[in-house]
Amino acid sequence: DEKKFSDKINIASTSGSSRISHSKEAIKASFLDSLFYGIGRVPALATPNDRYTALALTIRDRIFQQFILTTESISKQDARAVAYLSAEYLPGPHLANNLLNLEITAQTREAMEELGIELDDLIAIEEEPGLGNGGLGRLASCYLDSLATLGIPAIAYGIRYEFGIFDQVIKDGWQVELTDKWLHYGNPWEVVRPEIAYEVKFGGRTEHGADSNGKFQVTWVPGSEVKGTAYDTPILGYKGNGAVLRLWRAEAIESFDFAAFNLGDYYRAVEAKMLSENITKVLYPNDQAQGGKELRLKQQYFFVTCSLQDIIRLHLIQGRNLERLHEKFAIQLNDTHPAIAIAELMRLLVDVHQLDWAKAWHITQNCFAYTNHTLLPEALEKWSIPLFEKVLPRHLEIIYEINHRFLEEIRHQHSYNNAQIAGMSIIDESGERYIRMAHLATIGSHSVNGVSAMHSELLKKEVLHDFAGLWPDKFCNVTNGITPRRFLYLSNTPLAELISSYIGNGWITDLDQLRKLEPYADDVSFQNSWMEIKLNNKQHLAALLQKQTGIEIDPAMLFDIQAKRIHEYKRQHLKVLHILSVYLRLKKGELINFSPSAFIFAGKAAPGYIMAKLLIKLINSVADLVNQDTEVNDKMKVVFMPDFNVKNAQNLYPAADLSEQISMAGMEASGTGNMKFSLNGALTIGTLDGANVEIRQEVGEDNFFLFGLSVEQVQANKTAGYQPYDIYQQNQHLREVLDFIVSGALSQGDTQLFRPLYENLLYQDPFMLLADYQSYIDCQEQVHELWREPKEWARKSILNVARMGKFSSDRSIRDYSDLIWKVTPINKK
Template sequence: MSKPLSAPVPVSTPVTAKDLDALLHFYLNYVAGIRPAQASKHDICNALSLAIRNHLIDNQFVTEDRYQKADSKRMYYLSMEFLIGRLLASNLHSLGLEKLAQEVLQKYGVTLQDIEEAEPDAALGNGGLGRLAACFLDSLASLDMPGFGYGINYEYGLFKQHIDHGYQRESPDHWLHEDAPWLIERSEATCNVPLYGHIDHNRKCNNGFGPWVDWQTIVGVPFDIPVVGYGGRTVNYLRLYSARSSNEFDIQIFNGGDYIKAVEEKIYSEKITKVLYPSDSCWGGKELRLIQEYFLVSCAIRDILNRHLEQNNSLDNLADKTAIQLNDTHPSLSVAELMRVLMDEYGYEWKDAWETTQACCAYTNHTLLPEALEKWPVALLQHVLPRHLELIYEINRRFLMEVEAFWPGDENRQQILSLFEESHEKQVRMAHLAIVGSHSVNGVAALHSKLVQTRLVPDFFALYPERFNNKTNGVTPRRWIVQSNPSLTHLFNDTIGTDWVLDLSQLKKLEQYADDAAFQRAFAQAKLDNKERLAQVVREQSGIMLNPASMFDVQVKRIHEYKRQLLNILRVIHEYLRIVEDGKTPEVAKTCIFAGKAAPGYVMAKLIIKLINSVAEVVNHDPVVGGMLKVAFIPDYKVSLAEKIIPAANLSEQISTAGTEASGTGNMKFSMNGALTVGTLDGANVEILEEVGKDNIYIFGLSTEEVEQMRLQNSYISKEYYQSSPAIKRILDSLVDNRFCRGEPGIFNPIFDMLLDGGDYFYHLADLESYIAIHQQIDEEFMQEDLWTRKAILNTARMGKFSSDRTILEYARDIWGIQSA
């Protein structure tokens, strides 16, 4: 990750083959120390990335000059995750240098595809939260807007997933071990992060508080990843921080002869940025996770203020020039940290500091699940961040005065709205802190935003209705069509031109070709090309042979009970039993594809992975099935794998319990790439239905209102479904009759018990028969090739709303107040 040597040939626009070849040769010879003839694909990938990086840095300088000349207001996006995937291919696409790179690589005896596959995925995220952040950065740069990301430079990220006899096994994903050519160290912008210590109540500062003293220091070292917009005009950056000890090691401990302890303290400091989401099941894990979140917040706020002061004489106009977006509750401490720095370090009075903080900060909520709304024990905050806890108490005291004025004498409201939860362990409600300290609170789909206002925090909405708004998520078409689906991209370009890449509403023009036989054939061929590509990947990774002529029925996402991979595999079991017990020969050959990771401590999710793999083992080897039904779990789901799976899907499974998925972005990616959606009326599925039309999507199951009513009345009795439906009874009985256990009798009893003994919080059995029925309709319509292809074309043509460009334009207009420059 060290800075490369200066190149002998500066890269300028336009780049020639000679320029690129000279840079490639230079980096192989003098940075890697390798003769080009001996270079591996990984070596060439690194060298080519460094060569392209030169061009990005040149453009980044020009971009910064443009922003300064325009005196642009800037937006800073704080997120614990940025799931950026591989960058070489996307950067080449954005710069229009693919053909040039292909030409240059010929002399090295490799293809561009070979080199792109040699790049590891950056392990900087887990799921939709991080991928959304990456899409937003792409759109900001493509729209020429001054928007920058702040995150953590995880050394290991989440984990690599392996499947061992059907079980998920985790191993470290040390993605940085073979260099990271896109990372540019910015040691001149290093930040000091204070931790621990105590408040000296015997002294008073000018702001009336006692000083925070005896704190320890962790050093945050920034690394920038250039973020290039489509066409290359604008290059912003994603700034990631690595933790370092304040000294190489404590010299007093070292001189005292305890070398091991000195090294241990250095290691302890640096473990802050080792992994994404350390387990918080124990006190030590909670402490590390809290420190990790504060580390991000502290580094980001420090850097934002320093950058502001480089162009401004004071912080008085900070809110006029700065927008800070909190991506979910993880960066909520930004509210307290900005207050601390403004008051303790710059001498602002409470009123001015609070007005500035609220005007700068905005909060995006990403979940309706109570367990995902972070709460930190007061005792832990007192130990790690005593000054911030003091500030949060004062924020809460002043806030509750507002509540009292709005609802006089209503102590219940005060308890509901308080930043502190008085439970067996007093805790700080981080979502409440973010709401109180921000001028905007948004959900990420129309239904989700409505539920935030009416179900999640209705009293906050009553108090601050003007703060709440909706910003339906979107995804970048540059990554999710242009890069991941070249066959479809060429078809679109040949048919309607290329304007759709920056204006996805242009896809609407494809509607006129929905019944055109030649276009239908070309569209279907593009899908087949992608299915054949995926089949090759699966064969190489797992040895499973997929039939590209079959329906590819796909569910790929984080494994969680609310996302209901369990519902999907129960339906697969039903279809299998129909074949082997009822003698029903399927009319449609079907391949059911799963992928996704379960949190290491999430026992039920990991058991669901085991069930999927066990069903696959039985179904795929049963001669009675005859290949008409196949199940594949593809391990280690990540961005580069999604880029191959999504374009190949015929059917997209978006089947979460209604009212639990905030938005979803996978549903958008699949639909853009010509897959039809089967789903509940949940998250952005509702808006996809509105856009594509009810005839071009398959909706089943309970509505949000019906789920809510069942919860209120406690009327979901799962055993009644089991007893009244022979199909459901047969499916569930197969879990405990050892049909799928294969030498591990009783292994799936916990799933059976959860579904029948009152633990089915996500109502699998209530939706199962409806789900089976909609799949029968899907099978019938898939057999009608022209009908299916027409529906797929209309899905793609009507997805213009779900570009992240549209989402960013709405944020910029309604929340951030930034403009293109």
């Protein structure tokens, strides 16, 4: 019967149907159909959310139509596919982006207008999926956009957190976290696939012995089991191709409930269901510090085993041999969060599919590649052995076996000594015993990469030094990138259109073409249009900030923005020191040439990170003081934009004049916000850290404000015994600024509130703010000098954009494809 059905349905004829066409009339008809038949509403009773949902369904139909074509060509061509494993994604709102990628924004707007609906109102309603903390999750989503756009067969796996990253509100200057209920009104973009579900075991014990045929066999007798069900969100690339975001949701296994239920223990059955569902309840809101929480380990294993079981199923249903898995799938580990996949694939191949160890190891190593995103010691994941053994007893045995074989190899074939061996072991035995996930990922992968040139070098020099010595060819660099579709075309459409009117729109999929703007950098009329758009964007942001915070800023001011996670290494407090120095000097009647500036911050702090939360309070306290002081508030304003997420970010980048990238050198692996600002015409003030180094190389030294110590100087300072207190004593101006923080002037006379921050800077200053202070202040003077020359500023702004081609995520994905995955785009007919 199935055969007959599929024979009768011709995809081409479905896609040609008048309802699914891209015309305004068809969109209108589909919209009304979706409203009536999709959600059972008549227009008179439809709420705004009903209208949004109906439009989303209308667009989703058209995405699926594209998808079916992509899927068909993938299976016809038997192409190698990428499986991207990431515990985090930050896709941002889908609606506007999908309209843009389908190129149907204009006719959709008209269709809605004819129905008396404002498209922008519907776009504004969408709750974005906050399934990540920051850069790492957003990078995964940019990569998915590029995979789809380039037409590389790809499936991205992750976790369908019921509650994503918390919503941030500011109360009395402090961050308060609210639960993110992004699924509250449903999610029209996803499709549940109840038939794609896998069992996931936890705990229990292992049994070793012969099976009925006398073959040695390990059996894992679990303590509990849950089920992971697939939820698919189609991700459309620009003009056509598609990729899938497949997120797993944890559910109870029916039979477990029934057992208890039959015994009359209804409450135990319900409890089992609740406990099962807990696994995918909530995203851990820490950017880079891992707490060693059992539930977190369960989340990681849960999504990894579902994904690997799915990959194996997809491989086998094509009639392929399991021993060729690595020829058909390149599996990328986005940091160590999914690194347990190395042990899990070994388990699936050896215990479940009965392959011998050597064959399984060959497949495993050739499937996996690992991306490292940080050198911060507190972010390097490690699991205590007792905790790990409790959750994953069989995996502990497998990891011991992997480790044993690896250590034997380096001891005998490479004559490593005991100290080196202890340093490279997967097990850290220096105190309480831990599993080092970065070592597992490195040993089990054929490729290890960092995310900027500098970071990849430091990775080889420091964290994975001995491994780089052992396997130099395993290590490479892929500098991060961002999608120009969302972060220029969509979020800064007027600028995108201006660019296209001068150089055509080839840049959208070939960002290097922005170079064609260079000749116009000195063209006065182009400069004028350029700066006019910037001013409009600033007006728009000013209006939004006023609505969000009540603070009014003049769009003519220099918009100086720092937007990123709040973290000491990112040095938001260095920016605060600068702001206070400006404030104190203005009060003294100095700085007569200072150009009016709006200092804008945005970013979330991990709920348990006390110092980061105190920093937010400090910023808001400075804002209160400055904004109310009529002696200065026509020259400076300070605003903290609450709830930094993709939606708000899309309003920030286009409005920035100055981008703050001021982390201590050697700390930021890459950064991607730095790229988003620059692509929107902001000039960067920054240190030689992460991808800043490459941005400066590309845009030219003259078009980048550089300050601060280099990595080498940071190292030298540390070795010499860095004494921040000496700098405090020597620099009178800095002393005034620091003392002002604890004077009580910012805190209604309370001299204790900011004391921890103050003392940390004076006596430890682990991120060397004091060492970089004067250099930063001086550099800011240069910024203001240039701002007084609008033509020069405009020229540099244009050159920044013209030279950002390298930082397209399309380039990053091509690098991954060529260097690591060995995949090629499908040819869609």
